Amino acid sequence: MSTPTKQSFLSVNSRSLLPALFLLAYPSATLLFHGAGSALSIAAALISLALLASPKAWTGLPSIQWDSVDVALWIATACPVVAVLISGAWHGTVVASTFDSPSRFFAAAPLVLVLRRSLPRTLEWTDLSFALAALVSLGILLIVPRDWGFGRLSSQFLNPIHFGDVALVLGVLSILSLNWWRKDRLFVRMIKVGGLFAGLAASLITGSRGGWVAIPVVAAMILYVRSRGKSRKWKVLLPLAIVAILAGAYAFSPTARNRVGDVSSDFVKYTHGDKDTPLGIRLQLYEAAARIVESHPLLGLGSDGFRNSMQAFANSGMLTPAAAQLGRGEAHNQMFAYMTDYGIVGGLALLAIYVVPGVIFWRRLSAPVDAGRRAALMGLTFIVAFWIFGLTVETFDLKMTVSFYTTVIAILAAVATYADTKAGSEAARAARDSRQ
Structure with missing residues (x-):
């Protein structure tokens, strides 16, 4: 029996070069170029559909054998x-325009089908993608920032809230990718650790405090998952390191201290009748949304229903003119946005976007390959973070953020589950043999 030839992790054939570059560059391109996240996501979905419809001899992909992961994601x-x-x-x-963002979730389905059946050496191109994107996020703020008002910096085309949230989650994914596919060399480790601090720094610079709520939740979840089987020393030192990083960020960042302090200040103002603070406006909009859900529970008000109801709420005195004006833009809560317009049906649909891939990732925390287990943790972290982001802002009101969410989910789901397929299992086994 011949000995398998050992290949570099960057070795790909001509058929795999395009998807490999896509996996490496997608997160960074999303932040660097206006519209790139959406365009690349759509292109990847269309190419995937074309590959699925083409003869096996042309694509080199194994025959599609649907399993529970494929069906659930579709x-x-x-x-x-x-x-x-x-x-x-x-x-x-x-309203035709209201289908634009929701339809982009579907781009994940064909992409997962194709990527799950790719060779591990193609999927390995994800290794540095999140670290590079986190570094890019900080680079944008340091080199070509845009002041969106009140000293809030972001990129030229993405507002500070969404930019800060994306940078933060990229930083977390960067550190989670340590030793993802193999034991990383020192230089690679430095890049990934640098990605963590770059993502945190970018988030602090934008002042997107709503996303900071995700940090303790995500940290606790990661500690719970990663602590299994670890030594007592590891279980003590890692939480202390996380606390030290967060305490340092608060101590040395005036932006962090001011933004956190503004929360209590806004609440005091709200209780004394000044409702036109960032916190006060959100509380007004949440109360209005709750009333809509109570009065129209099943199917909501219809497309753009929340936006179109703002004037009526302002006329009744329930909303201040400033709150009504901002409410015409968004509800500042993703679940309320779906439930006010589409009712319980919309709320369940949104939950499916979080829960279904979340369950897939949770189950794959015990995947048969190390890379799959790490991807599962990264995917679960990504979903929990985005769910928390959505408590204070509409994460899916922009086509770019929908595309980013669904494409990253597709990529991580593919890595977490590729060994479940017959072809993936054989490829993973061959890859393990080649390292021996």
Whole structure:
């Protein structure tokens, strides 16, 4: 029996070069170029569909054998579009533009089908993708920032809240990618650790405090998952390191101290009748959204229903003019945004986008290959972070953020589950043999 030839982890054939470059560059391109995240996501989905429809001799992909992961992701990613369609049909006002963002969730389904059946050496190009993107996020703020007002810096095309949230989660994914596919060399470790601090720094610079709520939750979850089987010393030192990093960020960042202090100040003002603070406006909008859900629970008000109800709430005195004006832009809560427009049906559709891939990642925490287990933790972290981001801002009101979320989920789901497929299992086994 011949001995397998050992290949570099960057070795790919001509068929795999394009997907390999996509896996490496997608997160960074999303932050660097306006519209790149959406365009690349759509292109990847269309190319994936074309590959799935092409003869095996042309693509080199194994025959598709559907399993529970494939079916679950296809159904989950279709739910938002179905919710919009049902609500629109019921209210008799189907607004074409409201299908744009929800339809982008579906891009994940064909991409996962293709990537799960790719060779490990192609999937390994994800290794530095999140670290590089986290470094890019800080580079943008240091080299070509845009002041969006009140000293809030971000990129030229993405507002500080979304930019800060994306930078933060990229930093966390960067540190989680340490020793992802193999034991990293010192230089690679430095890049990934640098990605963590770059993501944290970028988030602090933007002042996006809503995203900071995710830090203790995500940290606790990671500690719980990663501490299993570790020594007592490891279980003590890692939490202390996390606390030290966060304490240092607070101590040395005036932006962090001011933004956190503004929360209590805004709340005091709200209780004394000054409701037009950032916190006060959100509380007003949440109260209005809750009333809409209470009065129209099943299918909401229909497309753009929340936005169109703002004037009525302002006229009744429930919303201040400033809150009503901002409410025409968004509800500042992703669940309320879906439930006010599409009711419980919309809320369940949104939950499917979080819960279904979340369950897949949770189950893959015990995947048969190390890379799959690490990808599962990264995917679970990514979903939990985005869910928390969505408590104070509409994470999916921009096409770019929808595309980013769904594409990253597709990539991590593919890595977490590729060994489940027959071809993936054989490829993973061959890759292990080649390292021996």
